[in-house]
Amino acid sequence: MLFPAMEDPKQALRLRRTLLAIAGGAVHTCLCWVFLKWNFFRATPQEFFGMFSLFWLVHLSFPVLIISGLNKRFKDPSLTLYQMAWATICIMITVYFIYDLRMVVLMYYLLVMIFGAFRLRLKAFLIISAMAIVGYGLVIFAIVYNQVEILNLRVEYIQWLCFSVVMTTFALMGSSLSALRRKYRKQRGLLSEAMEKISHLVETDELTGLWNRRHAMSFLNRQKALADRGGYCFAICFLDLDHFKEVNDRYGHHAGDLVLQKTSQEMTRQLREIDCLARFGGEEFLAVLAQADQSAAVVVGQRLVEKVRSLEFSEGLSGLKVTLSIGIAEFIPGETVDQLLHRADQAMYRAKNLGRNQMVVAKAL
Helix, strand or coil: CCCHHHHCHHHHHHHHHHHHHHHHHHHHHHHHHHHHHCCCECCCHHHHHHHHHHHHHHHCHHHHHHHHCHHHHCCCCCCHHHHHHHHHHHHHHHHHHECCCHHHHHHHHHHHHHHCCCCCCHHHHHHHHHHHHHHHHHHHHHHHHHCCCCCCHHHHHHHHHHHHHHHHHHHHHHHHHHHHHHHHHHHHHHHHHHHHHHHHHHCECCCCCCECHHHHHHHHHHHHHHHHCCCCCEEEEEEEECCHHHHHHHHCHHHHHHHHHHHHHHHHHCCCCCCEEEEEECCEEEEEEECCCHHHHHHHHHHHHHHHHCCCCCCCCCCCCCCEEEEEEECCCCCCHHHHHHHHHHHHHHHHHCCCCEEEECCCC
16 A cells, blocks of 8 residues: 555544645635735735745645654644644734734634544643634734724724634533543443453353354354355364263262363364354364364364363362263255254264264265
8 A cells, every 4th residue: 555554544534634624724725815816815916825835834744744654653643733723823824914804714713623623622622712812812912013904993802802702612612522522432432342242241151161052053154154155165073071970970060160161171272263162052062163174173073082081180070081072074065054063963972872082974965
């Protein structure tokens, strides 16, 4: 990409907002140009061109900073306060050069305040408002001091007073809008986190921390959809802990829970991140091996049998040995998920009938 910084959605949003602000600057420039043509702007065309060239030199520096990524070095990467401060300076300078239509430009200044309504905090709003109020006061002082024109000083003071009240009120309202926006974003973030936790709890087995049957079926259906398109294979391992009822009867259900947890942890270590291991019910587990054929599944199944058989337990379970019976089935194009599960389930029962502690590959349809 030509500008890597724009790959960041936040940067793209900042650039769009800055371009909108520049569009507002273009409106201000056009307005002052009309005043110049109609003799309401006290400057020669050369002076006007020089003044606005300086304005636009700084205006255009803001999108350049964002596109280059240099804006991230600032405390506020959006540069909102800086843009508003510069716009305030530009507007107050032009107000000095305008004869009788200063209030028209000051009304336009409200657009600058709106630009920061959803970004600035109260302190920043008050800073911008103070700049505008003081700036307009300095304009009136400069006009009177330089005797540029005859004006009704009382009217100018009243206009300055009204402008001050409006700016202060706008600052308070704008900061309130900004606070509401931050509160909304925070609540939306908390809601998103809560939804993720709920979704995880809904699809997770509480005891072992593995995926549950619901998630496993969803994962299986996605794997089947990929395989149905062609050029993709996957396999499943139906696993069952041998004689698990005897563990509960002899050592108690708490010990049975510990066995399930430790066995689940060991089996998880033997699988890849792209695979799915789920507790299917009781002491039954299902491993869905993505991008794996029958031969790869056999290797995984053999490793699972050996690793579980070699597990050692403590906490009063010394000497306890746990074994697995596994049924392996590779997905056959055209079969349903239920048919695939049935084949693996039947293979697992054959492993039990053959003496347990082993794996059996399912027969084809």
